[in-house]
Amino acid sequence: MSMPTPLAQTPTPARGFVQRTFTDALVLSGFMDENHFAAFANEHLATLSEPEREAAKAAAARTRAAVPDLQVVPLDDVVARPAADAYLEALMAKPAFAQVFGGRPYRFAWINPAHVVAIQVFVTPRQDPVPTGAAELLRFMLPDRWEVPAEISFIPPLGPIQIVTSSPQLGGLQARLEADGARIVIEPAPHINLVQVMHFSGRYYLRNGYHRVFDAIRTGIAEIPAIVVDALQPADLELNLGNAAFNVGYTIGLARPPLVADFATPAAHVTRIRVRRYGVSVTLQVSPLNVGI
Numbered sequence: 001m002s003m004p005t006p007l008a009q010t011p012t013p014a015r016g017f018v019q020r021t022f023t024d025a026l027v028l029s030g031f032m033d034e035n036h037f038a039a040f041a042n043e044h045l046a047t048l049s050e051p052e053r054e055a056a057k058a059a060a061a062r063t064r065a066a067v068p069d070l071q072v073v074p075l076d077d078v079v080a081r082p083a084a085d086a087y088l089e090a091l092m093a094k095p096a097f098a099q100v101f102g103g104r105p106y107r108f109a110w111i112n113p114a115h116v117v118a119i120q121v122f123v124t125p126r127q128d129p130v131p132t133g134a135a136e137l138l139r140f141m142l143p144d145r146w147e148v149p150a151e152i153s154f155i156p157p158l159g160p161i162q163i164v165t166s167s168p169q170l171g172g173l174q175a176r177l178e179a180d181g182a183r184i185v186i187e188p189a190p191h192i193n194l195v196q197v198m199h200f201s202g203r204y205y206l207r208n209g210y211h212r213v214f215d216a217i218r219t220g221i222a223e224i225p226a227i228v229v230d231a232l233q234p235a236d237l238e239l240n241l242g243n244a245a246f247n248v249g250y251t252i253g254l255a256r257p258p259l260v261a262d263f264a265t266p267a268a269h270v271t272r273i274r275v276r277r278y279g280v281s282v283t284l285q286v287s288p289l290n291v292g293i
Contacts, residue, residue, distance in 0.1 A: 020047070022272040025122040026214075030063035030267030031246065031258040032121060040121060040243040044272040059269050066266035072256055078115050078197070078204040083108040083225045087138050096146060096190050105230040108142075110223045113213045114261040116197060117205045119239050119246055122273060123214045123263055130212075130219050141212055141225050146190035150279075158286065163188060164279035168241075173280060186282065195224065200231035201252070206260055207239065217261050 022044055029037050037060045038045065045053050088108050091097055131140050150165040163173070165188070174189045195209030206213060209226070216224050231237055234252060239245040251257050262268060 021275040022047075023124060023275050024270050025124045025273045026263045026268045027060075027122045027271050027273075028063075028118060028246075028258045028262055028268050029060040029121075029271070030067040030262070030265075031254075032060070032064075034060070036243065041271050041273070043274045056271065059271075063267050063269050067256075070256060070262065070265060070267060073115050073259070075115055075117065075203045075257075078111045079109045079228060080112055080223050081110050083110050083138075085135075085138060087135070087144075088142070091142065091144055091194075094144070096192060100192050101227070101229070107228050109226060109228050111197060111204070111226050111228070112222065113217050113224050114222075114259070115204070116213065116260050117203055117251060118210075118258045118260045118262065119205055119207070119237060119248065119251060120210050120241060121244055121246060121258075123210050124273075125214060125218065126211050128212075128215060130216050130221060132221065137221075138225050141195040141209065141216075142227065143193055146192055148188040148191050150188050158284045159282060161186065161282040161284070162279060163282070164277050166275075166277055167191070168276070168278055170278045170280070173282065195226040197226045197228045198231045198237050199228055200234065200237060203252075203257070204228070205231075205237050205251075207237070210260065213260050214263050218264060 020043065027037075027040070032040065034057070038057070041056070045056060048056065131137050148165055148167050148170055150163050150167075150170070153162045153164075154160075163170075170188055170191075172189050173186055175184055175186050177184055193208065195212060196207040198205045198207050207229075213224065229236075234248050237248045237251075246258065258267070
């Protein structure tokens with residue numbers, strides 16, 4: 001009697017402990033001091049034995065030793081030429097775009113991604129195929145679909161409604177009345193997921209699109225389209241990612257700051273980071289009305 005082929009076994013978590021999922025990430029630990037790296041990687045480090053923790057810290061120390069040997073490059077030559085296309089005109093006509101960028105000085109441009117400063121300390125390269133044609137690159141780097149993918153569960157009749165996503169860009173919810181007035185739609189607010197570069201004091205800092213930009217650098221693409229926004233103050237560069245971002249004041253003060261291209265140099269190494277989900281919960285309240293007419 002033949003037996004079915006068993007499925008691959010998933011490691012069983014130790015009894016009495018919370019199961020945590022980790023994934024590999026490239027981390028610019030060369031630009032992080034020992035305390036910053038320990039705070040960023042603390043959840044992974046806590047799962048290691050003492051010898052393994054020391055080996056992880058030693059790997060980070062080697063990346064710090066590599067930073068003085070990194071090539072010094074100009075940081076003011078990022079913008080190569082303006083970007084103009086009917087596709088970009090359609091992007092700018094979207095109400096959501098105007099809501100985010102309408103009151104700010106911005107422009108679309110083809111940029112050199114290799115000289116853009118990194119504020120985020122890690123990437124988890126997706127290794128998506130990066131197109132090479134101009135029209136395809138516009139749509140890849142500056143997509144016109146801004147929905148946040150999410151899982152939704154609802155416990156009737158009044159909830160809660162739980163919305164969960166793997167995207168850290170879940171920026172709350174929005175409600176809208178459909179055109180026929182028959183129903184109200186509650187959905188995640190759109191994330192204007194464009195490759196966005198902030199220009200401040202002669203340098204260009206990547207604010208959004210780290211994985212796409214790094215994948216483009218890794219595959220040897222010399223120019224990519226981006227939206228370039230003029231920052232008025234250092235606070236405009238902040239990513240609000242806690243230990244997953246460099247301190248902006250520290251980065252601005254470096255003669256040779258971390259670049260997105262440095263994820264492919266000895267200043268970065270692979271470590272494990274926690275896989276996270278983000279979400280919101282909504283509870284509906286229905287109250288009777290008695291209105292005179």
